[in-house]
Amino acid sequence: MATNGEQQPAQHRFDPKFTETVINATGPKTSPRMREVMTCMIKHLHDFAREIELTVDEWSEGVALMNWAGQMSTDRRNEGQLVCDVVGLESLVDEITYKKAAEAADYATQSAILGPFFRHDHPTREKGATITFNTPDDGQVTYMHGVVTDAVSKKPLANATVDVWQASTNGLYEQQDENQVDHNLRGKFVTDENGEYAFYTIRPTPYPIPFDGPAGKLLKLLDRHPYRPAHIHLIVMIDGYKPITTQIFDKDSKYLDDDSVFAVKDSLVVEFVPRKDDSKAEYELKYDMAMAPNDSKEPAGPALAGSGAISS
């Protein structure tokens, strides 16, 4: 099936005026963007239904699945989002948003892209502190560090905040797991006068996205696994620069090629190397980030290949 570039004209035997009728029902007071988005959505939704000749029963199953997603969603879980994730939609809108942000200097990244496991109240910790307070037996302690720079001048940036969060080796974030202390594997670090940040954490491991709801059902129906490759979430911010929200992936992890939510991009894959001369850590990870000034069209890097808003 052609996914782009050579779509066939939609030939079908159904009411040729129907889609136009629905689109034209939109009233004059709709916002221009709402009109544009919904016109395109209705067109594709109808073309999809006609191309595949979707039946009432099949549509009803889809409605039941989406209603179920809403019913499972809470303050701590967004199953509607997860259903989108397994069909690649969050990763795609993330790519789109990132490209638009890189082109428009006045665009501010919204907190909506952070997903359900981010918390706004990460404690600020000292450079070199640890964020692993309940290190599991299979946890491999890692020293992560790097430099935050200006993408244009290449100079180090002091006082940038590096916000980090990750799951433990059992696949659970601290708010999902009563055996982890509050804010385990989370912290906010401020870069020093050399633009440097540093902390101890554990090397992340692959884990399955929640499999007990409609997203899991969809994965089963699609004969797919629910695993995500090992990753660490990061947000880097400093006044005057475009914020970066990203995930970095362990190059030795399983599932890099078949992330269940399609968030991996080559530039986000990093290497954990054995740590020398440090009794506190087995591994080391160096990760630098270049920040694009708000008024420049320079993209941020190296996280630029994806802003990595996937939530899980």
Next chain:
Amino acid sequence: MATNGEQQPAQHRFDPKFTETVINATGPKTSPRMREVMTCMIKHLHDFAREIELTVDEWSEGVALMNWAGQMSTDRRNEGQLVCDVVGLESLVDEITYKKAAEAADYATQSAILGPFFRHDHPTREKGATITFNTPDDGQVTYMHGVVTDAVSKKPLANATVDVWQASTNGLYEQQDENQVDHNLRGKFVTDENGEYAFYTIRPTPYPIPFDGPAGKLLKLLDRHPYRPAHIHLIVMIDGYKPITTQIFDKDSKYLDDDSVFAVKDSLVVEFVPRKDDSKAEYELKYDMAMAPNDSKEPAGPALAGSGAISS
């Protein structure tokens, strides 16, 4: 915007391999139909997001709306379905299903298309009985009758069941309204030896679909009204024939041209005429139905232009 027939090739500046990657994640054990439906769905979903350059914030609003729909849905209310209805999807899959059913003799219409206001336990009533037990002050009593025939032989069909339900003039079906008795404005009639059915009811009136949830919010954002034209729901069944599920619309009703759920088709519009010599009714409605034998490719009529599965 072209709604069919002359789609432009999808030109975009995003990862050209992404959609293929998501589609190819589908495993070998997926059913052929699931693969076909989801491949088409993913393609259109991604094309939609790229064409409109959907942002993370906009997508998040959509996710929140769909989660809200699930949270509002209960045994008595299907808000996910209603959201689909206002963008024409139920009416479209109904048209598709009807066309497929008319072509495939072995297709059985499923109860799933009946919507939340149908009940499976309608009492069987005598020919000529009434279904209006709480006639409101503004209710105009109507004598509805007609003949059920074989669409091929044109002969009348005895023992067909005609199942009917409708809202009262306040826009509420009996299960939504504590001031209506159980099974008010509902009944099941069996055709006599001449294929005839007959009953008293009230002339239906327009009413708004529920406006307090995401479907209502979507209508507001689209600057649209929530009204449906006056209609009566019907299901006609007899062994050996394809069942007909339909709605018929009052030709004098408002909103025939702008039904909020796009269910009106010309062939489903009927005329209420003044009733003569009957102290029990102001109006009369004659409506005949022709049933297609299960083994024929003959479409059922006159309800054939739409099987009318819209639920509200």
